[in-house]
Amino acid sequence: SDIRVGVIGVGQMGADHVTRIARRIKGARVAVVTDYFRDKAEEIAASVPGCRVVDTPEELIAAEDVDAVLIASPGSFHRDQAVACIDARKPVLCEKPLAMNPEDAYTVVEAEAAARAATGVPYVSLGFMRRFDREYAELRDAIAAGALGEISLLNLKHRNAHTLPGFTDTMMVYDSAVHEVDAIHYFLGEQVTGVQVILPVPGPRAAEGQHDPMLLLFRTDAGRIVTDELYVNTASGYEVRTEAVGSAGIATIGLEHGRVTTHQEGGTWGGAIPADFRPRFVDAYDAEVQAWIAAIADGSNVAERSATSWDGYLAAATCRAAEQALTAEGFVAVTARPRP
Numbered sequence: 352s353d354i355r356v357g358v359i360g361v362g363q364m365g366a367d368h369v370t371r372i373a374r375r376i377k378g379a380r381v382a383v384v385t386d387y388f389r390d391k392a393e394e395i396a397a398s399v400p401g402c403r404v405v406d407t408p409e410e411l412i413a414a415e416d417v418d419a420v421l422i423a424s425p426g427s428f429h430r431d432q433a434v435a436c437i438d439a440r441k442p443v444l445c446e447k448p449l450a451m452n453p454e455d456a457y458t459v460v461e462a463e464a465a466a467r468a469a470t471g472v473p474y475v476s477l478g479f480m481r482r483f484d485r486e487y488a489e490l491r492d493a494i495a496a497g498a499l500g501e502i503s504l505l506n507l508k509h510r511n512a513h514t515l516p517g518f519t520d521t522m523m524v525y526d527s528a529v530h531e532v533d534a535i536h537y538f539l540g541e542q543v544t545g546v547q548v549i550l551p552v553p554g555p556r557a558a559e560g561q562h563d564p565m566l567l568l569f570r571t572d573a574g575r576i577v578t579d580e581l582y583v584n585t586a587s588g589y590e591v592r593t594e595a596v597g598s599a600g601i602a603t604i605g606l607e608h609g610r611v612t613t614h615q616e617g618g619t620w621g622g623a624i625p626a627d628f629r630p631r632f633v634d635a636y637d638a639e640v641q642a643w644i645a646a647i648a649d650g651s652n653v654a655e656r657s658a659t660s661w662d663g664y665l666a667a668a669t670c671r672a673a674e675q676a677l678t679a680e681g682f683v684a685v686t687a688r689p690r691p
C-alpha cells in the first residue's frame with residue numbers, strides 16, 4: 352500500500368513537492384499538509400484527493416496517517432522539525448539546508464545517531480537534489496573513475512534571476528552557495544578546509560548592503576581549489592554550471608540542459624532560460640523523491656545517492672567559514688566536530 356506522506360510547508364517548494372507526489376511518484380500519496388498560512392494549506396489540500404490539513408507541524412509528525420515527512424518550511428525551522436521526526440521514528444526528507452548554522456545541524460546529527468543506535472536505521476535524507484541530476488551523476492562517476500585524470504580545479508556558477516527582498520549575504524551563503532558546498536563533497540569526496548570570499552562592486556539590483564555578485568574560493572583537504580560565482584539577481588534566469596578541470600580532460604555540465612535554440616526572423620538566435628530551480632531540476636527532484644520513497648519501502652530509509660544529515664552538518668560548517676570570510680582577509684579555516 353502507498354506510503355502516506357505529510358508535507359510541512361506548502362510554499363514554493365512544498366507545493367511543488369505535493370504536486371510531484373500526487374501526480375508522478377509511484378508508491379506514495381500526500382495524506383496531510385500543514386502551513387503557517389492555513390489558507391494556503393487548505394488550497395493545496397483541495398487539489399489532492401484524500402488529503403487533510405492540520406494546524407501544526409507537531410500534529411502532522413504525530414499523525415497516525417503519516418508514515419513519512421517531507422519538510423519544506425524555511426531553513427530556520429528545520430532543526431526542530433527534523434528532530435521531532437527522528438523522535439517519532441518517521442523517515443524524513445528535509446529540504447536543504449539542514450540548518451542555518453552548524454550548531455543546529457549538529458543537533459540533528461546527534462539525534463539521528465542516537466535513534467540509529469537504537470533501531471539500526473537512519474532517518475534523515477537531505478534535499479540536495481542536484482545529486483540526482485543526470486549530468487551531475489555522470490560527472491561524479493567520471494571523476495571517480497579517473498576519466499578526467501587529476502582534478503586541479505572545479506569552476507562552479509550559480510545564478511538566479513531574482514531573489515526575494517531581504518535575501519542577505521548570509522542567506523546567499525547558507526541558502527544558495529550551500530548547494531556548491533555539497534557539490535564539492537559529491538564530486539570530489541573531499542572536505543573543504545578553507546574558504547575565501549571576494550566581493551566585486553555590487554550589481555545594480557543588489558539590495559542595500561548586499562554583495563551580489565560574490566565570488567567564493569574553496570580549498571579542499573587534497574589542495575584542490577573550487578571557484579563559485581554566485582549572482583542571485585541577474586534578471587536573466589536560473590543557471591547552474593560546473594566545469595571540472597583535469598589533467599586528462601575538461602568536462603562541462605549545465606550549459607544547455609536540453610534547451611531549444613531558435614533562429615529568428617531579423618537575424619538573431621536564442622532560447623529561454625528556466626526561471627528558477629523547479630523547472631531546471633524537475634527530473635532531479637522527481638528522481639530524488641522517488642528514490643526516497645523506494646528507500647522507505649525497502650526499510651533502508653535513505654537512498655544511496657542521497658545527502659545525509661552528516662552532509663548537512665559539513666555544509667553548514669563550511670558555510671560558517673564562508674560567512675566569516677565575508678568580512679575577513681584571505682582564507683578562513685573550516686572547523687568541524689567529529690562524527691558521532
Ligand code: ISE
Pocket residue numbers: 447511526527530583628
Ligand atoms: C534556493 O533556496 C535554492 O535552493 C535554489 O536551488 C538555489 O538556486 C537558490 O539560490 C536558493 O535561494
